[in-house]
Amino acid sequence: MANTTDSAAAARQPLRIALAGLGTVGAGVIRLIAANGDLIARRAGRPLEITAVSARNRSRDRGVDLTAYAWEDDMTQLAAREDVDVVVELVGGSDGPALTLARNAIRHGKALITANKAMIAHHGLELAAEAEGKGVPMRFEAAVAGGIPVIKGLREGAAANRIERLYGILNGTCNFILSTMEDTGRDFADVLAEAQAKGYAEADPSFDIEGTDAAHKLSILSAIAFGTRIDFANVDTAGISRILAADIAQASSLGYVIRLIGMAEADAGENGAPGLFQRVQPHLVPVDHPLAHVDGATNAVVAEGNFSGRLLFQGAGAGDGPTASAVVADIIDIARGYDAGFEKDATFSITVADLEDMPTAPSGHRRGRCYIRFVVADRPGVLAEIAAAMRDAGVSIESLIQKGRPDDGEQVMVAMVTHEGPESAVTEALRLLEGSPSLIAAPLVMQILGK
Numbered sequence: 001m002a003n004t005t006d007s008a009a010a011a012r013q014p015l016r017i018a019l020a021g022l023g024t025v026g027a028g029v030i031r032l033i034a035a036n037g038d039l040i041a042r043r044a045g046r047p048l049e050i051t052a053v054s055a056r057n058r059s060r061d062r063g064v065d066l067t068a069y070a071w072e073d074d075m076t077q078l079a080a081r082e083d084v085d086v087v088v089e090l091v092g093g094s095d096g097p098a099l100t101l102a103r104n105a106i107r108h109g110k111a112l113i114t115a116n117k118a119m120i121a122h123h124g125l126e127l128a129a130e131a132e133g134k135g136v137p138m139r140f141e142a143a144v145a146g147g148i149p150v151i152k153g154l155r156e157g158a159a160a161n162r163i164e165r166l167y168g169i170l171n172g173t174c175n176f177i178l179s180t181m182e183d184t185g186r187d188f189a190d191v192l193a194e195a196q197a198k199g200y201a202e203a204d205p206s207f208d209i210e211g212t213d214a215a216h217k218l219s220i221l222s223a224i225a226f227g228t229r230i231d232f233a234n235v236d237t238a239g240i241s242r243i244l245a246a247d248i249a250q251a252s253s254l255g256y257v258i259r260l261i262g263m264a265e266a267d268a269g270e271n272g273a274p275g276l277f278q279r280v281q282p283h284l285v286p287v288d289h290p291l292a293h294v295d296g297a298t299n300a301v302v303a304e305g306n307f308s309g310r311l312l313f314q315g316a317g318a319g320d321g322p323t324a325s326a327v328v329a330d331i332i333d334i335a336r337g338y339d340a341g342f343e344k345d346a347t348f349s350i351t352v353a354d355l356e357d358m359p360t361a362p363s364g365h366r367r368g369r370c371y372i373r374f375v376v377a378d379r380p381g382v383l384a385e386i387a388a389a390m391r392d393a394g395v396s397i398e399s400l401i402q403k404g405r406p407d408d409g410e411q412v413m414v415a416m417v418t419h420e421g422p423e424s425a426v427t428e429a430l431r432l433l434e435g436s437p438s439l440i441a442a443p444l445v446m447q448i449l450g451k
């Protein structure tokens with residue numbers, strides 16, 4: 001990294017930025033720096049100057065003027081440029097050119113900023129170890145919960161605490177779909193298309209709706225909150241694609257809304273040793289719970305610190321402006337610390353070498369209440385069959401509702417809410433029902449979020 005003995009002069013030198021990716025977020029960053037550049041220069045101690053950019057298509061109209069910036073056809077070359085201090089990766093994809101660029105940036109001693117949760121979830125440890133070894137800073141505030149400063153909140157604001165539990169709404173697209181369907185009764189595919197048009201969704205929206213994006217984010221937050229190595233592979237993940245409008249209506253009549261919740265907590269692993277439980281799953285959230293009022297592309301993260309108590313971080317989780325805000329906040333961080341150097345930087349709150357390798361805590365012994373929905377053949381004896389499986393597995397049913405016909409065919413929806421009990425009992429009941437000709441589709445299980 002550049003070093004100078006003349007700090008007054010350094011304070012006036014612009015921090016030179018290379019921007020890879022000029023889509024929703026990249027164009028947002030250009031607009032933000034253009035709009036707030038003077039204020040940012042005062043806060044950062046130096047102006048921010050975009051010097052070079054790269055994207056797939058040079059001539060596409062993005063509504064931003066690119067004429068002042070050098071263009072690189074091959075974005076992986078941005079890192080080698082002499083006129084670049086900071087590389088900002090806003091392309092996406094866990095591997096491919098985004099990863100090559102990130103590695104190049106660190107290799108060339110350039111600070112790395114990214115919004116790419118997929119890349120951090122898969123390669124963040126490798127990149128951070130390399131960056132820490134070279135004293136190069138790496139930041140990714142935009143990668144988790146968009147514009148909400150939740151990484152800064154945990155890494156800095158809550159740094160004195162042992163975090164006992166962390167949970168929240170981590171995907172704007174899913175939250176937009178669920179809350180819009182709930183408010184308007186509109187169709188899933190139609191609302192997803194609107195989320196895409198608004199720039200909330202990933203390039204491949206299955207990452208959103210299958211829960212993968214939220215799992216990427218949860219695994220990153222877990223590392224920061226619990227001081228563990230990122231363990232994306234062991235996030236127990238389910239998305240929202242199997243939720244029917246009828247589930248939303250049923251949940252509402254029972255006093256709940258449905259939200260995709262990511263949850264991580266230190267729990268007992270095998271043989272009672274400390275473990276890390278991580279799950280992304282749609283939950284029923286009681287209407288009087290703060291997360292029930294998180295609508296649209298808003299995200300919210302609750303972190304329970306042993307001295308801070310419950311912290312709630314809430315704000316826009318997706319979209320150009322909020323995400324650009326987080327990216328530029330990271331750039332300002334780099335500008336402020338540039339002359340002091342980053343030799344002791346702990347990317348995930350603890351240096352990579354000191355992160356723990358915590359085993360996975362299984363869900364079996366966890367207790368809770370849940371909602372189970374079956375689509376079954378409309379014939380006598382089916383309810384008794386389900387009730388018998390529940391009884392045999394030791395699941396106690398709080399309410400059971402047989403509701404109309406979701407189609408005009410010979411199917412009915414049976415929804416139940418269980419009393420509190422071990423999750424393993426529900427798993428066993430569903431195992432007993434496996435292969436039953438009465439079941440037309442695999443049952444859908446959603447946990448009920450406690451207080």
Ligand SMILES: NC(=O)C1=CN([C@@H]2O[C@H](COP(=O)(O)OP(=O)(O)OC[C@H]3O[C@@H](n4cnc5c(N)ncnc54)[C@H](O)[C@@H]3O)[C@@H](O)[C@H]2O)C=CC1
Nearest residue numbers: 021022023024025055056090091092115116199318319323
């Ligand atoms: N859109 C959002 O609300 C948020 C997005 N993110 C993350 O930010 C990153 C960018 O997202 P968006 O701006 O929404 O994506 P986008 O699809 O709108 O833009 C991606 C940009 O990268 C360029 N690009 C893609 N593949 C390329 C390649 N092989 N070579 C050169 N350029 C290439 C495209 O031309 C485009 O300019 C992703 O990692 C995403 O997960 C993070 C938080 C929120």
Ligand SMILES: N[C@@H](CC=O)C(=O)O
Nearest residue numbers: 171172173201202318
């Ligand atoms: N696709 C993501 C974008 C932000 O991370 C989301 O919908 O949350």
Ligand code: NA
Nearest residue numbers: 141144146148
């Ligand atoms: Na954030």
